[in-house]
Amino acid sequence: MEEFINGKDVILNTLxxxxxxxxxIYKKCMMEGIPCVDTGIPENIENFSGGSYLYGAGALxxxxxxxxxxxxxxxxxxxxxxxxxxxxxVFSKGSAYDYLSGVSKDLTDKKIPLEHRFGxxxxxxxxxxxxxxxxxxxxxVTQLIGYSNGRHYxxxxxxxxxxxxxxxxxxxxxxxxxxxxxxxxxxxxHANRSREHMAFLIEVSGxxxxxxxxxxxxxxxxxxxxxxxGLSAAVCTEIVLAEKNPTEILKLSELPEHKDLYENNxxxxxxxxxxxPEKIMFxxxxxxxxxxxxxxxxxx
Numbered sequence: 001m002e003e004f005i006n007g008k009d010v011i012l013n014t015l016x017x018x019x020x021x022x023x024x025i026y027k028k029c030m031m032e033g034i035p036c037v038d039t040g041i042p043e044n045i046e047n048f049s050g051g052s053y054l055y056g057a058g059a060l061x062x063x064x065x066x067x068x069x070x071x072x073x074x075x076x077x078x079x080x081x082x083x084x085x086x087x088x089x090v091f092s093k094g095s096a097y098d099y100l101s102g103v104s105k106d107l108t109d110k111k112i113p114l115e116h117r118f119g120x121x122x123x124x125x126x127x128x129x130x131x132x133x134x135x136x137x138x139x140x141v142t143q144l145i146g147y148s149n150g151r152h153y154x155x156x157x158x159x160x161x162x163x164x165x166x167x168x169x170x171x172x173x174x175x176x177x178x179x180x181x182x183x184x185x186x187x188x189x190h191a192n193r194s195r196e197h198m199a200f201l202i203e204v205s206g207x208x209x210x211x212x213x214x215x216x217x218x219x220x221x222x223x224x225x226x227x228x229x230g231l232s233a234a235v236c237t238e239i240v241l242a243e244k245n246p247t248e249i250l251k252l253s254e255l256p257e258h259k260d261l262y263e264n265n266x267x268x269x270x271x272x273x274x275x276x277p278e279k280i281m282f283x284x285x286x287x288x289x290x291x292x293x294x295x296x297x298x299x300x
Contacts, residue, residue, distance in 0.1 A: 002028055012057075012237050013038045016094035026053055035240035039233050040094065041251070048249050056251045057236035058095075059228040060085055060154075061137040063269075064200055065253035070266060071202040071218040072145040078206035081150030082289070083141070086125045088157035089196040089224050091187040097180040100165075100172045103133075117153070123292040124221055124281060125199060128155040129162065137253040144256050147206075160190045197280065198225040203289045217285045217292065220273060227278035235272050239265050 005011055005028050013025055019042045029036040030051030038055040042048070045055065056062050068083050091099075117130040130153035138152045156162050164186040172179045199221040208214040222228040236252060243261065256262045274282045285292060 001025065005029060005032065005034065008034055010034060010237055010240055011036045012233055013040070014233060016040070016092070016097065019044050023047065026051065029053075037233065037236045037240055039229065040098065045249070051248075052240060053249050054236050054240055054252060055249075056253060057233045058252070059198060059225065059232050060087075061135065062252040063228065063232040063235075065137045065141050066255055066262075066266070066269060067200050067218065067220060068141040068202055069144050069256040069262075070270065071216065072147075072204050074209055075145075075204065075206040075214070076209055076211075078145060078147040078150075078204065080203070080205045081145060081147050082201075082203045083138075083150065083152045084122065084130065084199075084201040084289075085152075085154045086122065086128060086157060086197065086199040086201065087154070087225050088161075088192070089187070089198070089226075090191050091184045092226065093180055093184050095225065095229075096168075096183040096187075097176065100168055100180060100183065101176065103165075103169050103172075115151070120155075121290075121293050122155075122201060123289055124219060125155075125157070125197075125201070128157055129159065130155050131162075140253055140257065157195060158190055158192065161187055164190075196224050198222050198228045199281075201289055205288070215286060215288055217287060217289050219281050219283050219285070221279075221281040222276070223278045223280060227276075231272060231276055231278065235265075235269050238268065238272075 001024070005025070011025065011029050011034055013022065013036065015021070022038060022040065022042045023044060026036050026048055035052040035054070037057050038053070039058050041056045064083070064085060072078065072081065115132040119127050120130050121127050132151060132153050134152065142148055142150055156165060164183060168179050168183045199219070202218045203215070205213070205215040232252070239261070243264070250258065273279060
């Protein structure tokens with residue numbers, strides 16, 4: 001590992017590995033003055049210091065925070081904010097572990113989602129059950145857009161997978177590694193390539209900078225969760241290369257809090273999303289998401 005790191009311009013760590021190994025990778029990079037990007041979120045992040053380290057460089061959390069702030073740009077006052085993440089496909093071991101870890105912690109901390117919405121008809125997705133969630137990333141978005149009543153939801157499309165996830169959450173604490181592996185297997189068994197995707201649907205309404213009421217919906221849809229996570233990791237690598245030592249210790253979802261970094265890179269991030277061969281959609285509409293379905297149904 002140390003031989004591999006030597007002489008590199010930047011290290012991008014996509015390994016599903018222990019926090020101890022993550023720390024060793026970071027420590028070696030710090031000693032060599034090499035920026036390090038990590039798709040994961042180490043538990044012992046408070047022990048990291050002294051180098052350039054951008055972590056949590058994935059789609060959710062990570063890129064979803066940046067896109068939420070981007071969608072709310074140009075509003076002087078918000079009246080509503082809804083962010084829906086839709087995922088359908090195969091879990092990787094790392095993503096299964098990270099997701100179950102976060103949700104099971106919410107369960108033990110009694111931070112159970114406040115709202116379930118069943119059978120919601122989402123444009124470009126179809127009917128789905130929505131599960132409200134709240135975490136550090138949603139708090140950051142809430143703070144940055146200046147609107148405390150926003151709602152964040154997640155849907156996994158297939159009800160069978162949702163049941164597998166709910167079961168996995170309950171047993172995760174007793175055997176986390178095995179539980180994550182079983183969820184990966186379940187997702188492979190029930191995978192439907194024709195429906196596979198990862199999408200962000202963000203609806204914002206309020207008063208724009210011209211003082212008039214406006215509704216804006218941003219729809220970002222990619223071929224799969226790994227495709228969007230991979231692009232996010234690549235974008236982060238470009239950021240640390242361009243900025244030299246930009247981050248010290250920074251979580252990607254916190255990027256909008258660092259205004260210079262955010263403004264320097266948001267155009268590049270959006271351009272990368274728009275030009276990716278894995279992109280299905282990156283479009284903005286001046287209607288609410290529910291109204292979008294009515295317009296779509298009226299077309300041939």
